[in-house]
Amino acid sequence: MAVAEAKAIAPSRGLDLPAIIKDCLLATLVAFAIFFPTLGVKTDSTGGLDIILRYRWTAVFIACAVVFAGRLLLQLLVWNRAAAATRPASPLAQRIGELELGKYLGPVVLAMAILMPFLPFTDRYVMDVAILIVTYIMLAWGLQVVVGLAGLLDLGYVAFYAVGAYSYALLAQHFGFSFWICLPLAGTLAAFWGIILGFPVLRLRGDYLAIVTLAFGEIIRLVLLNWHEFTGGPNGISNVPRPSFFGIPFTRGEEGFAATFGLPFSNLHRLMFLYYLAMALALVTFFVTNRLRRLPIGRAWEALREDEIACRSLGLNTTNTKLTAFAIGAMFGGFAGSFFATKQGFISPESFNFLESATILAIVVLGGMSSQIGVVLASIAMIGGLEVLRQLHFLKLFFGADFDPSQLRMLLFGMAMVLVMLWKPRGLVSSRVPSVFLKQKKIVSSDLVGQGHG
Amino acid sequence: MEYFLQQLINGITLGSIYGLIAIGYTMVYGIIGMINFAHGDVFMVGAFIALMVIIAIGLVASTSFVLTFLALILVLAIAMTIAGILGWTIERIAYRPLRGSFRLAPLITAIGMSIMLQNYIQFSQGARVKPLQPIIGGGYTIMQSGGFAVQLSNIQIIIVILTVCLMTGFTYIITQTPLGRAQRACEQDMKMAGLLGVNVDRTISLTFVIGAALAAVAGLMYLLYYGVIDFYIGFAAGVKAFTAAVLGGIGSLPGAMLGGIVIGLIEVFWSAYFSVEYKDVAAFSMLAMVLIFLPQGLLGKPEIEKV
Numbered sequence: 189m190a191v192a193e194a195k196a197i198a199p200s201r202g203l204d205l206p207a208i209i210k211d212c213l214l215a216t217l218v219a220f221a222i223f224f225p226t227l228g229v230k231t232d233s234t235g236g237l238d239i240i241l242r243y244r245w246t247a248v249f250i251a252c253a254v255v256f257a258g259r260l261l262l263q264l265l266v267w268n269r270a271a272a273a274t275r276p277a278s279p280l281a282q283r284i285g286e287l288e289l290g291k292y293l294g295p296v297v298l299a300m301a302i303l304m305p306f307l308p309f310t311d312r313y314v315m316d317v318a319i320l321i322v323t324y325i326m327l328a329w330g331l332q333v334v335v336g337l338a339g340l341l342d343l344g345y346v347a348f349y350a351v352g353a354y355s356y357a358l359l360a361q362h363f364g365f366s367f368w369i370c371l372p373l374a375g376t377l378a379a380f381w382g383i384i385l386g387f388p389v390l391r392l393r394g395d396y397l398a399i400v401t402l403a404f405g406e407i408i409r410l411v412l413l414n415w416h417e418f419t420g421g422p423n424g425i426s427n428v429p430r431p432s433f434f435g436i437p438f439t440r441g442e443e444g445f446a447a448t449f450g451l452p453f454s455n456l457h458r459l460m461f462l463y464y465l466a467m468a469l470a471l472v473t474f475f476v477t478n479r480l481r482r483l484p485i486g487r488a489w490e491a492l493r494e495d496e497i498a499c500r501s502l503g504l505n506t507t508n509t510k511l512t513a514f515a516i517g518a519m520f521g522g523f524a525g526s527f528f529a530t531k532q533g534f535i536s537p538e539s540f541n542f543l544e545s546a547t548i549l550a551i552v553v554l555g556g557m558s559s560q561i562g563v564v565l566a567s568i569a570m571i572g573g574l575e576v577l578r579q580l581h582f583l584k585l586f587f588g589a590d591f592d593p594s595q596l597r598m599l600l601f602g603m604a605m606v607l608v609m610l611w612k613p614r615g616l617v618s619s620r621v622p623s624v625f626l627k628q629k630k631i632v633s634s635d636l637v638g639q640g641h642g
Numbered sequence: 643m644e645y646f647l648q649q650l651i652n653g654i655t656l657g658s659i660y661g662l663i664a665i666g667y668t669m670v671y672g673i674i675g676m677i678n679f680a681h682g683d684v685f686m687v688g689a690f691i692a693l694m695v696i697i698a699i700g701l702v703a704s705t706s707f708v709l710t711f712l713a714l715i716l717v718l719a720i721a722m723t724i725a726g727i728l729g730w731t732i733e734r735i736a737y738r739p740l741r742g743s744f745r746l747a748p749l750i751t752a753i754g755m756s757i758m759l760q761n762y763i764q765f766s767q768g769a770r771v772k773p774l775q776p777i778i779g780g781g782y783t784i785m786q787s788g789g790f791a792v793q794l795s796n797i798q799i800i801i802v803i804l805t806v807c808l809m810t811g812f813t814y815i816i817t818q819t820p821l822g823r824a825q826r827a828c829e830q831d832m833k834m835a836g837l838l839g840v841n842v843d844r845t846i847s848l849t850f851v852i853g854a855a856l857a858a859v860a861g862l863m864y865l866l867y868y869g870v871i872d873f874y875i876g877f878a879a880g881v882k883a884f885t886a887a888v889l890g891g892i893g894s895l896p897g898a899m900l901g902g903i904v905i906g907l908i909e910v911f912w913s914a915y916f917s918v919e920y921k922d923v924a925a926f927s928m929l930a931m932v933l934i935f936l937p938q939g940l941l942g943k944p945e946i947e948k949v
Contacts, residue, residue, distance in 0.1 A: 218727060218730075218731055221723075221724060221727045222724070222727060222728055222731060225690075225691050225694055225724055226687065226690065226691070226762070226763065226766055226767075227766045229694050229698075230766065230767060230768070231690070231693060231694060231697065231767055231768075231772050232768075233770060233772065233773065238775070239693070239697050239772060239773070239774070240697070241694060241697050241698060335746075341746065341749075388930065388934045389930065389933065389934065391934070391937070392933055392934075392937060395671070395675075395676075395677055396888065396933055396937065398677065398749075399677065399884060399885070399888055399929070400929065400930050400933055402881065403881070403885065403926035403927075403929050403930060404926070404930070406881065406922065406926055407922075407923050407926050407927065410919070410920065410922055410923050411920075411923065413919075414917075414919040414920060542877070543757070546753045546757070549750070549753075550750055550753065550754070553746050553747070553750050554750075557746075595761075595764070595765050596761075596765060597761075598757060598760075598761040599757075599758055599761035599762050599765055601757060601761075602754045602755065602756070602757030602758030602759075602760075602761060603754070603758055604754075605750060605751070605753065605754030605757065606735070606736050606751045606754040606755060606758065609740065609747050609750050609751045609754065610736070610739055610740065610751065613740055613743040613744065613747040614743075614744060614747075
């Protein structure tokens, strides 16, 4: 009876219900084949060398049910509608796309960011997350020069972050240099490494470059990990000097920041200073890269991204152009690295693994490759999202009281990366227009040219 | 000399494992031109499934020879099937919708998939390493002088023979069967192959299935050889296998195998004669060197830039 009814309704909506059910069952079967061995069977070690298997049928059942329901919903709600008529883009999205998003959103975000520390709900945790987000924005703006503008796929960007962090930590520890002396040094060293690493590999194209940069990232991490005498090996470097407000430390005593300015002592002062420091560095990155885009070198980067052969034919020195992009990107990575070192007070090679590179690259790509405001949005979404995922305590209801929600964090992070890419393959704010172009065509009168008019 | 010979044997064994993983990278790159970052993690999942089947059927060292042989075939069949399904699913979910989209999009989903698989296995199986007691023991002493004996263990023999068999079968598939012909056609020109009636989607899916199945074989070998796995083995093995694929010339199947063996040898010899800590550095430096001086790899065809 129910089937007959469904069949009666189906044609009017253009639904083929049996086919949909069949498709959903197939998807569930595939899901069962994958989930049963990986989720349904758990390998438990008994303490010795023996391993026993425990079976978890409920978990498999739930996973398969989720897949079935998800597939059914997709079939009924998403794909069906998309097939019925090509959906016009929502007017709001269109208008946002038409407006120069950065022009209006940018100042608003900036104002919010500047006021953020003074808002009533701001506590230590919020400040920490905010500093992290700003650091990633800065890193992503740096990487954007390499990936978004010059079109060079760099999977080892974290190497320069590491160079910056270790430069600051080592220089400060061995020579007692202050942060402001170390900052340009760290940037210079990172840029220098960028040139050293870049020079031999920039002849390579596309994915070869990606894999070599990935290899270099790993090499630098492994050297930091194993060169005990110089870098402290896996123990890293602790007691990296904390920042001071132009010589005034953030301590409780007479000499401290609070006492000097007659404020009640608060732990937040140091965090606020770090936050504004990060903001300042990020804004420097923003302005420099934003100006560079309009300079001849920036135009050369964008041209190189579009067509390398054409660039070479027009006499552009592609190696130098790529090297500058690589070195400038590396320099900002170095700045961010030394900020990271002074913020943490402790660095170890574990902070500079491939996952960091992947996260930064994901921010750039999700942001839309060459959109600067897109990077900000992507960074808030991804890093903020990661922090939100720490807070999923309600999951304890499903998995028992000893469940640690942060276990699921990276799993969901990876899933979000895939889903967002599927949803918007060109990033959140996609634009491919060159940064500089002629605003209008110049019409040359026909009596000035030999033939026709141009 | 004896020491050298021993390291040579170890290097070739390790290289066979890398080579099998590298085939998955090189085939996928050859057809759709993307780095399948999740491939290393499919290898890891394959190793886990092999471990589970071995425990489930109660295979131990004392099992008789014939039974062990049959059991290993069963383990292989199950691990290859499930890994194949996993590879198919990954392609279907994360790569196919983005085919023809811009170049970096599938790379990002591949990295996302890799992060997802790693953390999924960590979540479902726990972060601790999983040991497996040696199943295939014994071996031969092929040379002895002074205090040093060159050992060739049974497991090493099995790994190399299995690799040779798989490579032979695989070469047959690529050169002689309709599937192989379709794959080569798609590799040369996907659009044209589609116009001439090759089912491109199916061919690409099968490429992923074959690659994943071979990675699962490598996973079983890794498990039997080292006797310990964890959720993180996929990353290092994956990067080195991709290095092997590039080294051999990406898109070339014998190249992938050759590259795998070269990487295995470099790693083993570097650990034996210089330092264990820097073995990966040596392998990666080798990659950079080869790409700089021989960008098309050892057996690859030089790439022609077209405008």
